[in-house]
Amino acid sequence: xxxxxxxSRTLVSSLRQNLGLSAIFIKHNYSSRRPVxxxxxxxxxxxxxxxxxxxxxxxxxETHPYLVQQSDHEDDAQELDFPGGKVGYTSEMKxxxxxxxxxxxxxxxxxxxxxxxxxxxxxxxSEKLAVRMYEQMATLQxxxxxxxxxxxxxxxxxxxxxxxEEAINIASAAALSPEDVVLPQYREPGVLLWxxxxxxxxxxxxxxxxxxxxxxxxxxxxxxxxQHNYFTVxxxxxxxxxxxxxxxxxxxxxxxxxxxVTFIGDGGTSEGDFHAGLNFAAVMEAPVVFICRNNGWxxxxxxxxxxxxxxxxxxxxxxxxxxxxxxxxxxxxxYSAVRSAREMAVKEQRPVLIEAMTYRVGHHSTSDDSTxxxxxxxxxYWKMSRNPVNRFKKWVEDNGWWSEEDESKLRxxxxxxxxxxxxxxxxxxxxxxxxxxxxxxxxxxxxxxxxELGLKELVEKQPQDYPLGFxx
Amino acid sequence: xxxxxHGGAGAGAATALSTxxxxxxxxxxxxxxxxARSSKRYIVAAAGSDASKKSLRVGHSxxxxxxxxxxxxxxxxxxxxxxxxxxxxxxxxxxxxEEMDRDPxxxxxxxxxxxxxxxxxxxxxxxxxxxxxxxxxTPICENAFTGMGIGAAMTGxxxxxxGMNMGFLLLAFNQISNNCGMLHYTSGGQFTIPVVIRxxxxxxxxxxxxxxxxxxxxxxxxxxxxxxxxxxxxxAKGLMKAAIRSENPVILFEHVLLYNLKEKIPDEEYIxxxxxxxxxxxxxxxxxxxxxxxxxxxxxxxKTLVNKGYDPEVIDxxxxxxxxxxxxxxxxKKTHRVLIVEECMRTGGIGASLTAAINENFHDYxxxxxxxxxxxxxxxxxxxxxxxxxxxxxxQIVTAVEQLCQ
Numbered sequence: 044x045x046x047x048x049x050x051s052r053t054l055v056s057s058l059r060q061n062l063g064l065s066a067i068f069i070k071h072n073y074s075s076r077r078p079v080x081x082x083x084x085x086x087x088x089x090x091x092x093x094x095x096x097x098x099x100x101x102x103x104x105e106t107h108p109y110l111v112q113q114s115d116h117e118d119d120a121q122e123l124d125f126p127g128g129k130v131g132y133t134s135e136m137k138x139x140x141x142x143x144x145x146x147x148x149x150x151x152x153x154x155x156x157x158x159x160x161x162x163x164x165x166x167x168x169s170e171k172l173a174v175r176m177y178e179q180m181a182t183l184q185x186x187x188x189x190x191x192x193x194x195x196x197x198x199x200x201x202x203x204x205x206x207x208e209e210a211i212n213i214a215s216a217a218a219l220s221p222e223d224v225v226l227p228q229y230r231e232p233g234v235l236l237w238x239x240x241x242x243x244x245x246x247x248x249x250x251x252x253x254x255x256x257x258x259x260x261x262x263x264x265x266x267x268x269x270q271h272n273y274f275t276v277x278x279x280x281x282x283x284x285x286x287x288x289x290x291x292x293x294x295x296x297x298x299x300x301x302x303x304v305t306f307i308g309d310g311g312t313s314e315g316d317f318h319a320g321l322n323f324a325a326v327m328e329a330p331v332v333f334i335c336r337n338n339g340w341x342x343x344x345x346x347x348x349x350x351x352x353x354x355x356x357x358x359x360x361x362x363x364x365x366x367x368x369x370x371x372x373x374x375x376x377x378y379s380a381v382r383s384a385r386e387m388a389v390k391e392q393r394p395v396l397i398e399a400m401t402y403r404v405g406h407h408s409t410s411d412d413s414t415x416x417x418x419x420x421x422x423x424y425w426k427m428s429r430n431p432v433n434r435f436k437k438w439v440e441d442n443g444w445w446s447e448e449d450e451s452k453l454r455x456x457x458x459x460x461x462x463x464x465x466x467x468x469x470x471x472x473x474x475x476x477x478x479x480x481x482x483x484x485x486x487x488x489x490x491x492x493x494x495e496l497g498l499k500e501l502v503e504k505q506p507q508d509y510p511l512g513f514x515x
Numbered sequence: 516x517x518x519x520x521h522g523g524a525g526a527g528a529a530t531a532l533s534t535x536x537x538x539x540x541x542x543x544x545x546x547x548x549x550x551a552r553s554s555k556r557y558i559v560a561a562a563g564s565d566a567s568k569k570s571l572r573v574g575h576s577x578x579x580x581x582x583x584x585x586x587x588x589x590x591x592x593x594x595x596x597x598x599x600x601x602x603x604x605x606x607x608x609x610x611x612x613e614e615m616d617r618d619p620x621x622x623x624x625x626x627x628x629x630x631x632x633x634x635x636x637x638x639x640x641x642x643x644x645x646x647x648x649x650x651x652x653t654p655i656c657e658n659a660f661t662g663m664g665i666g667a668a669m670t671g672x673x674x675x676x677x678g679m680n681m682g683f684l685l686l687a688f689n690q691i692s693n694n695c696g697m698l699h700y701t702s703g704g705q706f707t708i709p710v711v712i713r714x715x716x717x718x719x720x721x722x723x724x725x726x727x728x729x730x731x732x733x734x735x736x737x738x739x740x741x742x743x744x745x746x747x748x749x750x751a752k753g754l755m756k757a758a759i760r761s762e763n764p765v766i767l768f769e770h771v772l773l774y775n776l777k778e779k780i781p782d783e784e785y786i787x788x789x790x791x792x793x794x795x796x797x798x799x800x801x802x803x804x805x806x807x808x809x810x811x812x813x814x815x816x817x818k819t820l821v822n823k824g825y826d827p828e829v830i831d832x833x834x835x836x837x838x839x840x841x842x843x844x845x846x847x848k849k850t851h852r853v854l855i856v857e858e859c860m861r862t863g864g865i866g867a868s869l870t871a872a873i874n875e876n877f878h879d880y881x882x883x884x885x886x887x888x889x890x891x892x893x894x895x896x897x898x899x900x901x902x903x904x905x906x907x908x909x910x911q912i913v914t915a916v917e918q919l920c921q
Contacts, residue, residue, distance in 0.1 A: 224670060258703035267702045274669060275702035279693045285659040286666030286694070293670035296622065296648060303666070319659030326654055482704040483739050485762040488790070488837040 146353050149400050150380060151370035155429070157437025165379040170444045176217050176374060177439045178453055180209040180432045183233045185457045186242065187405070190249060193465055194263075194409045199249045203264045205230050207404030210374040210431035211336055213237055215304070215399075218381035222301035224290045226274045226283040229264055230336065231306050238271040242461050246468035258482070259474040281311040284320025284333070288394075291329030295392060302330035302388040304381075310341025312355050321362040324394035331394040332384045333364075336371065338403035343416040359396035371399030372431035375438070402429065473510075476502065598781050604774040606748035607637045610755035611675060613784065615645055618673065621759055624651040624660050625677030625714075634679050635715055635774050661687035661712065665694050669706045673759060681716030681768065682728035695764045696739030711758040712766045717808055717858055718906050719771035724894035727902075729859045731768055731835050735868060742835040743789055744768040744807045748778040750833060753787030761789060768835070770808045792839035798828035801852040801916055804843060804869060806832045809856045809907060816912035825916060835865055843869075844877055851882040852919050856907055861889045883919050888912065 122129040152165040159165075168176070187204040194202040205212055212233025219225070225234050232245065244256070248266050251259035256268055257275065267275025277283065287305035294301050311317060312335060324331040335355045339346055352358060359366030365387065369380045377399060384395040402425040406413040413422065439445045480487055480495045487495070502509050601609070615621045623638055629652040632639030642650040653660040657678060664674035678684040684691070691712065698706055718727040731742055741763050745751035751769070758765035795810065796817060805813045810831045817827050828846055832838060847853055853873055857866040866887040873885050888907045896902055 226666065256703045256705060257701060260703065261701045265701065267705060269702070269705040274666075275698060275706065277694055277698065277701070279689060282662055282690060282694055283666075285656075285662030285690070286669070288659070289663030289666030289668075289674075290670045292648075292651070292663060293667040293672045296672065315656070316658060316662065319654070319656035320662070322654050322656070323659050323663055327648075327651070482700045484699075484741070485707070489840065490837050 149368040152375040189461045203408045204405035214374040214377035215381045226305040243464045246464040250468040252471040281314035281316035288323040291331035309337040330388040342407045356398040366396035371401035374435040598779045600779045603748045603776040606752040610752035614759040657686035661690040668708045675711045678714030681730040696737040715771040717770040727895035732864045756786040792842040793831040795829040798826040802846040805856040816909035847877045853885045855887040
C-alpha cells in the first residue's frame with residue numbers, strides 16, 4: 044500500500060509536468076530520444092561520398108533504440124521467459140505513448156531549389172540515368188494531361204492521373220531491376236512507362252481495342268504486362284499486398300535474384316490486407332518492398348481521418364519490418380531509398396517498407412472533382428511550388444545535362460506522339476465477340492460454349508442492333 | 516456409364532463433347548497413366564454392419580443411426596486385384612504428396628499445415644519431407660494467404676491453399692472472387708492462376724453454425740473458378756491430383772465427416788476428370804443426383820428402395836461447377852424423373868442451380884417436376900437432434916422417391 048502511494052505521488056507530479064506532452068512517462072523527457080529509425084541506422088559510412096561506389100553494410104537492426112524509455116528502476120539483468128523469448132521487466136508502470144513527440148523525419152537529398160543538401164547520403168546518378176529519369180517524368184506528365192483531356196472529350200470513359208507523384212513513379216522504377224515483379228495499385232503507370240511500355244500500348248488499353256493486352260476486359264488505366272513483370276491492375280484496394288507476399292515467397296523458393304515491389308496509397312493502408320500482407324512478408328522473410336504513396340488524400344478522405352498514427356512508416360516496426368520515410372517529391376531520395384531497399388530485400392531476404400510523402404495534385408480520377416473537398420489554392424500550391432518534376436529539372440539543368448530546347452522538343456514530340464497514338468487507338472477495331480468468353484478458363488466449358496453460341500445467333504439475327512465489328 | 520479415368524484435360528466440357536485440345540494434355544512422359552479403362556462399376560456395398568466401426572467419431576457418443584450410412588464400407592476392387600487400403604484423408608495426402616514429388620512448383624500453405632500436419636491431417640508428414648517453406652504455416656488471415664497463393668501462382672508456383680474449415684474462406688472471398696477468378700480474364704490471358712483451394716466443409720457433428728457452412732452455394736457464381744467435391748478415397752485422390760494439374764483455379768470441397776472413410780484404391784497412378792460426374796449405381800426408375808456426404812445417405816435410402824422394388828440410378832455429380840450435363844442428361848433421358856439430394860440450403864444452393872439447368876435443358880424428358888431435397892434456410896443448430904433434422908435423412912429420400920415414382 045505504501046509503495047503504491049509513493050508511486051502515485053510521483054505519478055501525479057510528473058503528470059502535471061508532462062501535461063503538455065501526450066506521454067504518461069514518469070521520468071525522462073521523451074523528446075530527447077532519437078526517432079526509431081534514421082539513416083544513421085545504416086552504417087554512417089554506407090554512402091562514402093557522392094563519387095564513390097555504393098557499398099551496403101548489413102546492420103544489426105535488432106539493436107536499434109527502443110521506443111520505450113529505459114528507466115533507472117529497471118533491473119536489466121532480470122528477465123522473464125515467455126513464449127516469444129526473454130523480456131526484461133520493470134516495476135514502473137509505463138505506457139508507451141500513442142505517438143512520439145517528434146515525427147519520423149523524411150529522407151531528402153534535393154532541396155526545393157534543386158540543389159543537393161550538403162552531407163547528404165545518396166546513391167549517385169549518372170547523366171544518362173538522370174536525363175532518362177527526367178524525360179520519363181516529363182513524358183508521364185504529358186501523358187496524364189492528354190489522356191485526361193481525352194476523357195473529358197468523351198473519347199475514353201475513365202482516367203486516373205499521377206500528377207504530383209511523378210518522382211515516385213519514375214525514380215522507384217529506375218531503382219529496380221527488370222526482373223523485379225511489380226504489383227501496382229493504380230497510380231503507378233510511370234513504372235510501366237519506365238520499363239518500356241509504349242504510349243501506343245497505353246492508349247490501346249485505355250480504348251480497350253483489339254491490340255490491348257488485356258483484350259478489352261478492364262477499365263482504362265488497368266494496365267498489365269507479364270513481359271514487363273507488371274501485374275495487371277486490379278481495382279479492389281490493397282489486394283495486391285498479400286499477393287506481393289506470395290510473389291516474394293515464390294521468388295524466395297526459386298532463389299531468384301529479384302524481389303516483389305508493391306505500391307499502396309495512404310488510404311489503402313487501412314485495409315485488412317495491408318496488415319496481413321506486411322505481417323506475412325515479415326514472417327515468411329520474403330523479399331518484398333512495400334512502397335506507400337502517402338499523398339494526403341483517399342478520394343475525399345484526408346489522412347487525419349484515415350489513421351491516427353504518425354503516417355505509415357511507424358507501422359513497419361509493428362510487423363518487424365525495416366522502414367524509411369522519404370520525401371516522395373525528391374527523385375534522388377526516392378531513387379536511393381528504393382535502390383537500397385531492393386538490395387536489402389534480395390540480399391537479406393526480408394521485406395522493407397518505404398513511405399513516400401507526396402501530394403495528390405490531380406483529382407482522384409475523372410469521376411472526382413476534388414475542389415469540392417479541398418481548397419483550390421492548396422492544390423495550386425503543391426502544383427506550382429512543390430512540383431517534383433520542376434525540382435528534379437532544376438538539378439539536371441544545373442548540371443548542364445538539360446536545356447530549354449531539349450525541354451520544348453521533348454514535350455512537343457511526346458504530345459504529338461500521344462495524339463497520334465490516341466487517334467490510332469480510337470480507330471482500331473474493338474475485340475470480337477469471341478473474347479467475351481475466352482480466358483475465363485483455359486479451355487471453354489460447355490455452358491460458356493452454349494452461351495457464346497446463343498449470343499452469336501442473336502447477333503446474327505439482328506446485326507443492325509449491334510455495333511459494327513462486334514460479331515466475327 | 517463408368518467413372519472413366521482420364522488425364523487432366525483443360526476445363527473442357529464433359530468428355531465426349533469437349534473440343535479436345537491436345538496441347539493442354541499433360542505430357543505423357545511425365546505420367547504413367549493407365550489407358551482409359553473400360554467400365555469400372557463402383558458399387559457401394561449394401562452391408563452396413565461395420566458402419567459404426569468406421570469412424571465418423573468426432574468424439575460423440577450419440578447413436579449413429581441413419582447417419583451410419585456415411586460409414587458404409589466402400590467395396591471397390593481395383594480391377595487389377597492389387598491396391599492398398601486407406602482412409603480418405605490419407606488418400607488426399609497421397610495425391611498431394613505424389614504431385615509434390617512430381618512437380619517442384621507445387622507447394623502448400625495454410626494454417627497449421629506444416630508440422631502439425633493440418634487440422635484433419637491431410638498434410639501430415641509433408642513438412643518433414645519437403646521442408647517448412649514449401650509446406651508453409653501461415654499467420655491467421657485467410658484473405659492474406661489466399662492472396663499470397665494467388666500472387667505466388669501468378670509468378671509460377673502451384674499453391675495448394677488449405678482453409679482450416681471452408682467457412683473461414685468467407686474471409687478470403689474478396690481474393691477468390693475479385694482476383695483468383697478474374698485475373699486470368701482481365702489480364703487478357705497473360706497471367707494464369709493454377710491454385711487449388713481446399714478444405715473441409717459441410718455439416719459435421721455439432722460443430723455449430725459457423726463451422727457447418729456449405730461454401731459451394733456462395734462460390735458457385737464466381738466466373739473463372741472450378742468447383743469439385745470428393746466423396747470417396749478413390750475420387751479424393753484423383754480429384755486432388757487433377758486439381759493440382761489444372762491451369763484453372765479449382766476449389767476442392769471435402770467433407771468433415773468423410774475423412775475416415777476407408778477404401779482400397781489402385782497402386783498405379785490415376786487421376787479423375789474434374790468435369791465428370793460419377794455413376795454410383797445405375798438404375799431405371801429415377802435419377803438421384805447428389806454429392807459429397809449426401810451420397811451415403813442416398814445409398815442408404817437406395818437399400819430401402821431396392822427392397823421396396825424401386826431401381827434408382829444414383830449419380831455423384833462431383834463437378835459442382837461446371838455440371839456434367841452430359842452424364843446427367845443421359846440419365847434423365849433414361850429415367851425421366853429427377854431427385855436432387857444436397858446439403859446446401861434451399862435458397863441459392865447447388866441444387867437450386869442444378870434444378871434450373873435440368874429444367875432448361877431436359878424439360879421435354881421429364882415426367883415429373885424436378886424435386887430437390889436440401890437443408891432448410893437456417894443456420895445449423897448445435898443441438899444434436901436439431902442438427903439431424905437440418906440434414907436430409909435417408910427416410911426423407913425414400914419418401915421423395917416414392918412420391919416421384921407414383
